[in-house]
Amino acid sequence: MGKFRLGELLALACAMAALCLFPSAVSPANGAREDLMVMENAAGKTGGRLVVALRSEPKTLNPVLAIDDPSRDVIRCLSGDLIHINRETLKTGPALAKSWNVSTDGRMYTLHLRQGLRFSDGEAFSADDVVFTFQVYLDENTHSPQRDLLVVGGKPIEVKKLDSSTVQFSLVQPYAAAERIFDGIAILPRHLLEKSYRAGEFSHTWSLSTPPNQFAGLGPFRLKEYIAGQRIVLEKNPYYWKQDSAGVRLPYFNELVFLFVPSEDAQVIRFEGGDTDILSRFSADNFGVLEKQQAAKNYHVEDLGAGLEYSFLFFNMNDLGSKALTGIAKKQLWFRDVRFRQAVSAAIDRTGIVRLVYNGRATPLWGQVTPGNKLWVDAALPHPTRSLERARQLLQSAGFSWTPEGTLVDSRGSEVEFSILTSASNAQRTKMATIIQDDLSRLGMKVQIVSLEFRAMVDRFLNTYDYEAAIMGLVSGDADPTAEMNVWVSSGETHLWDLEGKPSAPWESEMDRLMEQQLTTLDYSRRKQLYDRVQEIVADNLPVICLASPNVLVAARNRIGNFHPAILDPYALWNVEELYAH
């Protein structure tokens, strides 16, 4: 720093005064030109408000702690990330980081930040905020659900500030999806949060009761008001760092309102009635209802095809050694036999599921990667047609037989009878269970369906292991296989069928190896080969029996412009800054 002359000081003071008077003036705080990102979409019209519904109230507005969908939906509109996954192309692109270089060994990422940006409260954004953000996310005491993503090869990534607009990230090993982990890591304003973080009160900050003027972010909107039980209102962030091709600063909408509408049916009715502008996450049945009215009521529905959600049936193959669950332990002799699982899979009428459960708006699945994930799906995976004959042969070869009444019995003469757990709140999965129950009754199996409240069900999966089989669905947060690590690696937390933490069969060890390998391989085609093999292993050994992948369905009023829904969450609002009203 050189010495200031008096004239310069005065000029600076004047500039500061101007800043306070005209907060939206272009001149930035640290003197550099504001480095705005120019969007290529059709130019829209400024003004108006957008209303969407949330299934429940957000639990928090703290981006580091949010787990539930409603919280994340709101936070996404309030915050910005360094590198963003474009929901349309599923590839990464610049956001707050204007560009980045990767070292030749793939372990060092140097990110060049946009200069002259400001948080929604007018304070300048710099590399210090980035360093602070990663410090908070990586702090074990913060308990951020995203921390795991930032730990590569067992070590947290290291963050270093090179200068006020350059940050360096180093990893202990090359990491294939390194760019993608920056997506969704909301950059925090150090000037607002550092105090509470240092005081150890971070878990209480930015709750719903925090006054709006204590929030600031780099998202297109900022908090205006929260009315408990009714709505959250966001207003345009005047400092947002994107502009359209005509040079108009985004977002177009002045206000974004989230209404709390507790059930899907109620959301559909309110959308039909014109109370909300955009609707996503609704069933194929309601799609059918909405479709009929679309011309008369000035909205349109869109079927985007297969998304990333996959539903599957799985059996309890946990080690029950220490638990008093002898009834289930006996049945595990069947569940652990791959021929039994193959027979079940062969007997399931997947096309029937697609037609009856999803009205045809879904894709039958034989592997965990849905056809919506075009970059990673293994197109060579066989799609065997339903065959009760093959199922019977498999059961016979595994030592099962049938009584004269047609009941299936195992080699010790016990009747094959088990229950399938589903979540009571998910009508689709209960329907699937009813179809599978009927399919398996044709093999002489007696299946009961038990619907439980979601949390009670998850408690059985993760803690008590008191279940026999269950139907679940998972939605990948990202198209990249790294997002699925915790499902397919035997030590993963979502390795639902067996949570023991170590491989129990050679194919499981192979899967562990393949998943670890693809994580550190940088070449896409080589990674694809590795992940194809994982898909084959799953299809052959059926730790989970994949059933169907529902299509992503969205609806929007015709007056909404730039509406480009995508198959990746958040389906409809990912480009909320570019949406406008005709």
Added chain:
Amino acid sequence: MRNRRKLVACAFLLAGFHIAVLFAGFFAPYGYAAQDRELPFTPPTRVHFMDSQGHFHIRPFIYGWQSDASVSGSLQVDFTRYYPVRFFVQGTPHKVAGLFVSREHLFGVDEPGRIFILGTDAFGRDQFSRFLYGGQVSLLAGLLAAGLSVMFGVLIGAIAGFYGGWIDEGLMRSGELFLALPWLYLLFAVRAAMPLHVSQSQIFLLLVSVMGLIGWARPARLVRGVVLSAKERYFVLAARGFGASDAYLLRRHVLPQASGVALTQITLLIPQYVLAEVTLTFLGLGVSEPMPSWGSLLSSLQQYYVLSTYWWMFLPAVILIPLFLTYYLAADALQEHWKPVSL
């Protein structure tokens, strides 16, 4: 005399209904779990006498359906396929009143035709067959729970009324406690305390019994009132004077006077408990798939798309209205009938 006719008419109607439900396997053309995955949400089949050319047929007939399997809701009547309705046909085996197996059905059409008088549900299952089978669960629940609560009600009411004093006080105050009990939460608690691996019908019977057991307070109050006045009658006092024991007095002289009240209570309570079953199933506490009950038939109406698109899913509810009305009419007629005796 008019009342007697009303009573007989009600009795006939109720008997007819219960026979249809008891022999559901015979009256229903299909099994309750039989799915036809090509025909989900099919509207009720129209039975014709006139064909599309305008010819009259003595034997009623139906037309087949054609659907594009890939698109739901694309069902159309196929006028080229024609199936006469036949009576006393052989079909899927079923158990007659839970005793012996029969293949006889009252009516049906030749394969691959399908007759759905009340349409089909989301799995292409015949709503009419499911309605009849569902009645077995729901009416059993109603009868069992009503029987239990009236039985306990009469017993406790009679003891309270006959002995009076602190016994009366104790029993009636505890009855009020039961009346104040939020039974729905009690049932949730009972269900939560039970393991997963109890068969669904056992759970259901248990829940119904719990409901019946906690429902004794209201009939007990009524019976107590009747007994209070009955035990002061001259012929009762006379019998006591001749040295009759309490048990004898209750059995021979007092309880018979309460029988009218008890019977009326049963007829009033049956529909109430059937409705309670509907509530239970609606909340996911009832029998589970594929076993139907009236509650599960109605619970699909919770969903907006069913409510707004498939009108025939309301039909079970529409049929239940006259059934419950008949029960209430019967209760009314019974009360009229017993009045002169209890005065």
